Amino acid sequence: xxxxxxxxxxxxxxxxxxxxxxxxxxxxxxxxxxxxxxxxxxxxxxxxxxxxxxxxxxxxxxxxxxxxxxxxxxxxxxxxxxxxxxxxxxxxxxxxxxxxxxxxxxxxxxxxxxxxxxxxxxxxxxxxxxxxxxxxxxxxxxxxxxxxxxxxxxxxxxxxxxxxxxxxxxxxxxxxxxxxxxxxxxxxxxxxxx
Numbered sequence: 682x683x684x685x686x687x688x689x690x691x692x693x694x695x696x697x698x699x700x701x702x703x704x705x706x707x708x709x710x711x712x713x714x715x716x717x718x719x720x721x722x723x724x725x726x727x728x729x730x731x732x733x734x735x736x737x738x739x740x741x742x743x744x745x746x747x748x749x750x751x752x753x754x755x756x757x758x759x760x761x762x763x764x765x766x767x768x769x770x771x772x773x774x775x776x777x778x779x780x781x782x783x784x785x786x787x788x789x790x791x792x793x794x795x796x797x798x799x800x801x802x803x804x805x806x807x808x809x810x811x812x813x814x815x816x817x818x819x820x821x822x823x824x825x826x827x828x829x830x831x832x833x834x835x836x837x838x839x840x841x842x843x844x845x846x847x848x849x850x851x852x853x854x855x856x857x858x859x860x861x862x863x864x865x866x867x868x869x870x871x872x873x874x875x
Contacts, residue, residue: 686850689857690797692757693719695841696749697833698785701738701826711745711785712736713830716752717837719857727860731868733834746785750792760844761786763800803843808836811843815858838865 699713718730732752736745753759783791790798812819817839820832838861845857 687848689719689721689845689849689853690758691721692754693841693844694753694757694759695719695837695844696759696761697836697840698761699826699830699833710736710738711740711742712738712826713833714745714749715833715837716749717834717841718752718754718757719841719861720754727857729861729864731834731837735830742785743788746788747792750789753793753796756795756797758797758799759786759789760799760801760840762840763802799844801840801844803840803847807843808839811839811846815839815842815862817842 695717697715698711700711701709713733713735716732718728718732720728720730722728734745734748786798786800790796809819811817812835817835818832819835819839820829824832842858842861845854849857
């Protein structure tokens, strides 16, 4: 997978949202989010920051999305898997009364019109390829909701790396991925916080 040679945005956030997968559409709720921020900066070249949160079944969707909106840099590019590819995030079909409710990304766009939202279309095979290339472990098919939620940070990083290799200039691909690998080793060396 090679890119067209675009310049990496000054600030980019990669978002993964994990939802319940229940039969009843009304019980589909956000259970975890991972927001991976990548910022070009003169002091360090590039900075990375990961936010990962888990929520219980009673968590308020609007509050969660407001929290996401507050954590993305001004004028950033926000990438997330295309919700049209993965289905309506609420699992709510259109009814005779009107269209389905807005997606998470549509709500984020309303809250943050300064963001350049990029619903990213890529299938599991492409994400698997990226994960393999960078030795990142993904939650496999049939994994529990807890396992999928635990792997949300990895999914956000895989999405960014896929974006990087699909669109960025070759020199930036090498620079950003090398910086990310160094950051990942530092993160792995940190003591567990429990």
